[in-house]
Amino acid sequence: MKIHFYKYQATGNDFVVIDNRDGVVSLSADQISRICDRRFGVGADGVMLIENDPKLNFNLKYYNSDGSQSLCGNGSRAAVSFASRLGMINGKATFNAYDGGHIAELFPEGTVKFKLNDVKTVSQQGDDLFINTGSPHYIKFVSDVRNYPVVAEGRKIRYSEAYKPGGTNVNFVSLDADNTIFVRTYERGVEDETLSCGTGVTAAALAASLRGYSSPVRIKTLGGDLSVDFEKAPTSQPDTQSDSFKQIFLSGPAKMVFEGDLEL
Numbered sequence: 120m121k122i123h124f125y126k127y128q129a130t131g132n133d134f135v136v137i138d139n140r141d142g143v144v145s146l147s148a149d150q151i152s153r154i155c156d157r158r159f160g161v162g163a164d165g166v167m168l169i170e171n172d173p174k175l176n177f178n179l180k181y182y183n184s185d186g187s188q189s190l191c192g193n194g195s196r197a198a199v200s201f202a203s204r205l206g207m208i209n210g211k212a213t214f215n216a217y218d219g220g221h222i223a224e225l226f227p228e229g230t231v232k233f234k235l236n237d238v239k240t241v242s243q244q245g246d247d248l249f250i251n252t253g254s255p256h257y258i259k260f261v262s263d264v265r266n267y268p269v270v271a272e273g274r275k276i277r278y279s280e281a282y283k284p285g286g287t288n289v290n291f292v293s294l295d296a297d298n299t300i301f302v303r304t305y306e307r308g309v310e311d312e313t314l315s316c317g318t319g320v321t322a323a324a325l326a327a328s329l330r331g332y333s334s335p336v337r338i339k340t341l342g343g344d345l346s347v348d349f350e351k352a353p354t355s356q357p358d359t360q361s362d363s364f365k366q367i368f369l370s371g372p373a374k375m376v377f378e379g380d381l382e383l
Contacts, residue, residue, distance in 0.1 A: 120383045124154075125201060126161060129193035129231075129373040131314025131342020135161050135381075136201050139168040139180075148186025150383055155184035161381060164309050167194055169201060175213040175220060177202050183308025190217045190253030192317020192369050196231035199223045200373040218253040231373050235321055238364040241329070244281075248326045252367070255287040256322035260330070264293035264301050269312045273305025290319045292327065299337040300327050314342030321347050321369050329362065335370075345371035 122144060125136045135154050137144055146154075146166065155163045165183050172178040179198045181191045195216055202208045203225050212223045223233040235252055242249040248258040257276050261267050273289040276282070289305040302323045304316035324336035324347035335348040350366040 127197040132193035315340040
């Protein structure tokens with residue numbers, strides 16, 4: 120089977136994107152893993168299928184490199200850029216993803232601003248936090264994230280008993296000056312550190328607001344810079360932090376790298 124694909128990256132988080140508006144492409148977990156393999160395939164953190172939706176501009180199916188599905192913040196931004204390339208949107212977009220409907224906006228310079236669903240709970244995990252921004256994220260604040268053993272420590276938490284069977288993504292965060300944080304993420308499904316994780320940096324920005332940071336929080340990652348806007352809202356739920364969040368937007372660049380044909 121020959122598939123025409125597009126390679127996109129969004130702050131170093133990279134994806135193979137397929138126009139599946141005709142609905143003929145259906146991929147197994149093994150095929151997705153082979154596509155994402157950086158030696159024997161195209162090489163990517165995930166695969167996305169852009170499909171027609173009966174009510175919204177498009178439907179996004181996102182697969183991690185192991186074939187599992189989740190919401191992907193950077194992938195969603197790349198999908199919006201791709202949908203514009205296909206002529207499916209003109210600046211503003213509505214689309215369906217793993218956790219439901221979303222809106223987004225593509226600006227002329229290439230920045231994509233993507234709205235995530237509300238976060239109603241922030242759970243305390245000892246000195247750390249757990250926040251679900253469409254995908255589950257463990258947040259650990261560290262003093263020097265640039266030199267932190269992200270893969271080794273992230274893997275321990277991802278596979279710990281507390282998060283079985285599905286596991287969790289793990290984010291290590293340093294609080295920098297000027298309302299800026301530096302985030303590195305171990306991603307489940309990829310089972311490695313990625314250069315950037317959209318839902319992860321969003322969770323980290325919300326967590327930083329509980330340490331005095333205000334919207335918009337600027338985020339540095341190994342793959343580039345992002346920003347997160349949000350509004351705080353009080354919550355009365357027990358065993359949570361004192362805030363929930365709404366009007367959450369992730370903003371950053373998304374670019375096409377190349378296109379080609381793949382023989383599966």
